[in-house]
Amino acid sequence: MEQNHSFRDLDPVQVWLHRPQERLPGRHEQSELARQLLRVALSSVGIRLDEPRISTPGTELIAWLRQEFQLELSITHCPEIVAIALGRERLGVDCETLGTTRNWQAIADYFFTPAEADVIRQTGVIQQEYLFLRHWTLKEAFIKTMRGTIFGNLNDLTLENGKVALITTGDIKQWSIWQAETGNCLVGLCYRQGQIGKPAWLECVDLSAGSYSVCVDLDSSAARIVC
Amino acid sequence: MKEYDRIKQRMAELLGQKLDVLDDDAALAEVVSSSFLLIETIIELQEDFGVLFSQEEFAGITTVGQLVALFVRQLEAEPDHQGRSAT
Numbered sequence: 412m413e414q415n416h417s418f419r420d421l422d423p424v425q426v427w428l429h430r431p432q433e434r435l436p437g438r439h440e441q442s443e444l445a446r447q448l449l450r451v452a453l454s455s456v457g458i459r460l461d462e463p464r465i466s467t468p469g470t471e472l473i474a475w476l477r478q479e480f481q482l483e484l485s486i487t488h489c490p491e492i493v494a495i496a497l498g499r500e501r502l503g504v505d506c507e508t509l510g511t512t513r514n515w516q517a518i519a520d521y522f523f524t525p526a527e528a529d530v531i532r533q534t535g536v537i538q539q540e541y542l543f544l545r546h547w548t549l550k551e552a553f554i555k556t557m558r559g560t561i562f563g564n565l566n567d568l569t570l571e572n573g574k575v576a577l578i579t580t581g582d583i584k585q586w587s588i589w590q591a592e593t594g595n596c597l598v599g600l601c602y603r604q605g606q607i608g609k610p611a612w613l614e615c616v617d618l619s620a621g622s623y624s625v626c627v628d629l630d631s632s633a634a635r636i637v638c
Numbered sequence: 639m640k641e642y643d644r645i646k647q648r649m650a651e652l653l654g655q656k657l658d659v660l661d662d663d664a665a666l667a668e669v670v671s672s673s674f675l676l677i678e679t680i681i682e683l684q685e686d687f688g689v690l691f692s693q694e695e696f697a698g699i700t701t702v703g704q705l706v707a708l709f710v711r712q713l714e715a716e717p718d719h720q721g722r723s724a725t
Contacts (some may be wrong), residue, residue, distance in 0.1 A: 438672075518681065521693075523679065561693075578678060
């Protein structure tokens with residue numbers, strides 16, 4: 412099923428996803444795939460993205476879309492999914508793949524708030540990665556929205572009992588925060604609540620053909636994180 | 639071995655990279671396969687060399703050389719540090 416979206420369909424946000432057939436461990440391959448997805452996403456709203464534009468650094472591409480089309484863009488990729496968020500308000504998206512062995516507790520102790528680190532500490536080892544990455548994807552999505560960095564801005568958004576407890580940069584009610592799961596991946600999304608409505612989750616199955624379908628399973632599993 | 643060389647060598651081990659890949663001007667985003675690996679490397683380096691930075695001290699650090707220099711400065715300011723790599 413193919414549909415041509417217009418700019419009005421970007422309200423509030425579109426999230427485009429693609430899951431490669433094989434896991435992509437390298438960031439370069441992930442980035443290449445993300446560019447292909449971006450081409451599909453932009454073509455659906457009538458924007459052509461050809462060479463050399465498609466190869467420009469991400470920051471330049473984002474600035475170009477903002478200046479030329481008043482579009483906001485955020486890109487994220489990990490071994491099992493690439494995702495792009497498009498909209499007209501400031502936004503950020505982040506994804507992570509489950510199934511990696513890391514010292515999640517040590518990272519949480521250093522980077523999260525003490526309360527968040529304690530919650531992760533009290534979780535069983537099996538669930539620790541999952542809980543950590545739920546926190547991480549939401550925090551990163553917010554950092555991207557605010558154009559911050561993980562060093563210093565990670566706790567601008569904190570979580571308590573599954574809800575956003577603090578956003579240090581303004582009124583919480585200005586923000587719409589979502590989390591979705593698909594396959595082995597978690598996706599966090601954050602945007603300024605300029606428009607009423609919920610994001611559209613669109614999965615592009617075949618990048619070469621440019622075909623996409625509404626990602627029905629994400630529609631039902633994507634949950635808004637209460638502020 | 640100079641502190642600079644020790645830090646860089648340990649960084650290469652933690653990142654799983656050859657030392658010659660970690661040119662001072664190399665962007666961290668290019669030599670690190672994931673942001674988590676970078677974070678873990680920073681945590682391990684702090685343990686190894688007995689230093690502790692606030693997150694804000696890493697703001698603006700984008701290259702290998704900048705990261706190594708940050709550790710070197712701290713070590714030179716604290717000559718009595720006790721880390722796993724202290725000699």
